[in-house]
Amino acid sequence: MAKQPPRRPKLAVWKFASCDGCQLTLLDCEDELLEVAGHLTIAYFLEASRATLKGPYDLSLVEGSITTPDDAKRIQRIRRQSRTLVTIGACATAGGIQALRNFADVDDYVRQVYPRPEFIRTLPRSTPIRDHVRVDFELKGCPISRHQLLEVIAAFLAGRRPSIPEVSQCMECKRHGTPCVMVTRGLPCLGPVTQAGCGNLCPPLGRACYGCFGPMETPNTASLAGWFAASGTDSAAIRDLFRTYNAAAPAFRRESEAQARTTSSHADDA
Amino acid sequence: MPTTPETRTIKVGALTRVEGEGALLVRIRGDTVAKLELRIYEPPRFFEALLRGRPFSDAPDITARICGICPLAYITSACQAMEDALGAPVEGALRDLRRLAYCGEWIESHVLHVAMLHAPDFLGVPDAFAIAETDPDLVKTALRLKRLGNRILEVVGGRAVHPVNFRVGGFYKVPNRDAVKALAEPLRWGIEAAVGMTAAVAAFDFPDLDVAATLVALREDGAYPIDRGRIVSDRGLDVPVADFGRHFGEEHVARSNALHGMTAAGEPYLTGPLARYTLNHDRLSPLARQAAAEAGLGPECRNPFRSIIVRMVEVIYACEEALRLVEAYTPPEAPAVPVVAGAGEGHGASEAPRGLLYHHYRLDGEGRITFADIVPPTAQNQKQMEADLRAVVEANLGADDATLRWRCEQAIRNYDPCISCATHFLDVRVERG
Ligand code: SF4
Numbered sequence: 201m202a203k204q205p206p207r208r209p210k211l212a213v214w215k216f217a218s219c220d221g222c223q224l225t226l227l228d229c230e231d232e233l234l235e236v237a238g239h240l241t242i243a244y245f246l247e248a249s250r251a252t253l254k255g256p257y258d259l260s261l262v263e264g265s266i267t268t269p270d271d272a273k274r275i276q277r278i279r280r281q282s283r284t285l286v287t288i289g290a291c292a293t294a295g296g297i298q299a300l301r302n303f304a305d306v307d308d309y310v311r312q313v314y315p316r317p318e319f320i321r322t323l324p325r326s327t328p329i330r331d332h333v334r335v336d337f338e339l340k341g342c343p344i345s346r347h348q349l350l351e352v353i354a355a356f357l358a359g360r361r362p363s364i365p366e367v368s369q370c371m372e373c374k375r376h377g378t379p380c381v382m383v384t385r386g387l388p389c390l391g392p393v394t395q396a397g398c399g400n401l402c403p404p405l406g407r408a409c410y411g412c413f414g415p416m417e418t419p420n421t422a423s424l425a426g427w428f429a430a431s432g433t434d435s436a437a438i439r440d441l442f443r444t445y446n447a448a449a450p451a452f453r454r455e456s457e458a459q460a461r462t463t464s465s466h467a468d469d470a
Numbered sequence: 471m472p473t474t475p476e477t478r479t480i481k482v483g484a485l486t487r488v489e490g491e492g493a494l495l496v497r498i499r500g501d502t503v504a505k506l507e508l509r510i511y512e513p514p515r516f517f518e519a520l521l522r523g524r525p526f527s528d529a530p531d532i533t534a535r536i537c538g539i540c541p542l543a544y545i546t547s548a549c550q551a552m553e554d555a556l557g558a559p560v561e562g563a564l565r566d567l568r569r570l571a572y573c574g575e576w577i578e579s580h581v582l583h584v585a586m587l588h589a590p591d592f593l594g595v596p597d598a599f600a601i602a603e604t605d606p607d608l609v610k611t612a613l614r615l616k617r618l619g620n621r622i623l624e625v626v627g628g629r630a631v632h633p634v635n636f637r638v639g640g641f642y643k644v645p646n647r648d649a650v651k652a653l654a655e656p657l658r659w660g661i662e663a664a665v666g667m668t669a670a671v672a673a674f675d676f677p678d679l680d681v682a683a684t685l686v687a688l689r690e691d692g693a694y695p696i697d698r699g700r701i702v703s704d705r706g707l708d709v710p711v712a713d714f715g716r717h718f719g720e721e722h723v724a725r726s727n728a729l730h731g732m733t734a735a736g737e738p739y740l741t742g743p744l745a746r747y748t749l750n751h752d753r754l755s756p757l758a759r760q761a762a763a764e765a766g767l768g769p770e771c772r773n774p775f776r777s778i779i780v781r782m783v784e785v786i787y788a789c790e791e792a793l794r795l796v797e798a799y800t801p802p803e804a805p806a807v808p809v810v811a812g813a814g815e816g817h818g819a820s821e822a823p824r825g826l827l828y829h830h831y832r833l834d835g836e837g838r839i840t841f842a843d844i845v846p847p848t849a850q851n852q853k854q855m856e857a858d859l860r861a862v863v864e865a866n867l868g869a870d871d872a873t874l875r876w877r878c879e880q881a882i883r884n885y886d887p888c889i890s891c892a893t894h895f896l897d898v899r900v901e902r903g
Contacts, residue, residue, distance in 0.1 A: 216513070220537065221632060224538045228631070234602055237602075248598070248599075250596040250597060251596035251597060297535045304520075309520070310514075313514065313517075313519050322513065398629075405628060440524060444531075445535065
């Protein structure tokens with residue numbers, strides 16, 4: 201008698217507040233896409249398919265941050281339906297660029313953008329998925345790296361932990377022999393406190409790392425900010441450097457708030 | 471004896487194969503459309519507000535995060551607006567390099583839409599994976615072509631999604647000669663592949679539909695509009711980008727997190743491939759024009775279902791244009807023109823794959839942003855999308871609910887709506903009553 205073919209795990213891709221760039225990374229795996237599709241059942245992926253299957257799902261990839269009361273409830277339902285839940289990108293792991301509202305008054309934001317603020321339902325803060333439900337693995341980056349995403353899927357299929365290096369971008373420069381942009385050009389570079397993984401993109405272009413992969417484990421942001429200040433970067437500029445796509449990641453948030461205090465005390469002195 | 475007309479409701483709760491989140495509700499009473507609502511529930515992200523107080527130099531990278539499918543459109547419109555504000559125009563070889571990268575984004579975005587998002591509607595299948603089972607060569611060719619678009623973005627911009635090498639004034643580092651020249655061979659293949667795909671999509675069945683709205687696109691001398699131009703319409707408008715606000719406005723409707731674009735007279739208008747093609751047919755290359763004619767297109771195209779052909783014609787053009795720029799490339803001496811922070815006001819517009827993308831900023835004396843206005847193509851097209859949907863429903867009243875729902879979704883996907891962009895937008899529901 202013929203053996204039953206092994207059941208293919210069901211993949212779901214979910215979207216919250218985001219730019220779609222991270223899930224697009226999955227469609228950007230052109231060479232590998234059809235192969236991935238062969239190992240998994242694409243059960244829910246609205247951006248790619250009209251066909252949807254009911255849960256539970258074996259692997260859920262979640263893009264985007266929580267910014268509305270409805271989304272705060274939806275992520276709970278998704279967690280209940282997901283065996284493994286992996287967050288993808290700076291929006292889902294840190295709140296994304298839209299978390300700049302966390303440092304402002306959201307009602308003010310609504311009034312600035314929409315002529316009829318009463319039509320808009322939004323939360324005062326943009327928060328990562330981890331603040332709402334248990335997350336099995338977080339993949340950083342704005343956007344995530346295609347290679348790292350494929351590693352996460354391969355690891356899931358093999359039943360092992362993904363192997364994603366947690367070193368700093370600074371180490372990545374050393375490994376590639378890229379001249380240090382702080383030393384050679386005096387640029388304020390976030391490489392020493394940012395997790396590697398982008399593929400060493402900015403410093404080889406003579407551009408300072410702007411931290412799109414978010415803080416590494418235990419980054420010494422205060423010491424780095426001291427270096428920036430000593431080389432002539434003012435506190436408002438340092439605040440803005442830490443306040444981009446991972447602005448609400450705790451280490452970056454604390455540093456930008458410290459810099460903001462310095463900026464306002466300078467303003468008081470003036 | 472009078473009878474109550476039958477009511478039907480057609481809903482699409484979560485639109486699929488579009489970028490972002492939206493819904494459609496159609497209520498039909500007897501043989502009239504009683505209600506039609508395209509609702510954008512993509513959560514707002516408040517870009518215009520969060521840009522205030524940031525340095526001018528942040529605008530390109532931050533606004534890129536509005537949309538992961540067309541980041542370079544945002545980067546380009548933002549750079550141009552800042553360069554306008556600070557009196558630092560980017561011309562010559564640096565401008566050519568931007569245009570080359572933008573060709574890459576057109577190829578990547580258009581091929582994604584044509585093959586992965588739109589073609590399944592015409593073939594009656596749920597997704598491109600199903601096409602891959604019956605016509606693997608078509609899907610493989612499309613994926614390879616898309617990869618080529620991404621490759622151009624990687625060579626010039628360092629990364630395909632949210633490229634890192636662009637700045638106000640130009641680039642961080644100009645790409646080396648060999649890396650750019652290595653694109654020539656794949657682009658020669660790309661032109662052939664795009665001509666083949668144009669013929670393949672031209673064989674689909676196209677429902678009749680004719681858009682009467684004003685068509686709006688950029689136009690410039692000697693080239694099909696991609697990275698810049700003046701704003702023109704089929705009603706005789708021809709104005710500089712800075713006049714955008716005088717001729718077009720936005721309204722905010724309750725069901726949507728997006729603002730709806732309209733002309734100063736409050737009429738819907740259309741931007742994107744149909745408008746670009748109809749207003750700039752004479753600017754296409756001979757090969758693109760010939761492929762369009764062989765695919766059954768005249769010098770004008772007003773049927774949104776045929777936008778899939780227009781997108782492929784634009785891919786042919788983008789591959790040829792990219793090849794021309796690659797062959798002419800010698801690395802510019804300086805990667806950027808000098809830009810000095812200061813006060814100013816600037817406007818920028820470019821042709822994102824989905825249509826006109828306009829940016830407007832004001833800067834204080836330190837070059838920090840005091841005001842930002844961003845008008846993405848999907849917001850501009852939303853009013854016309856609703857008008858199209860009404861026409862499609864009225865033409866298909868005899869169809870069963872499932873067929874009608876599918877047609878409505880297809881009509882929405884004609885626009886390749888980018889809902890992530892439109893939120894400053896889809897669920898299709900049809901009610902019959
Ligand atoms: S992390 Fe960045 S690339 Fe990913 S969805 Fe968010 S904004 Fe887009």
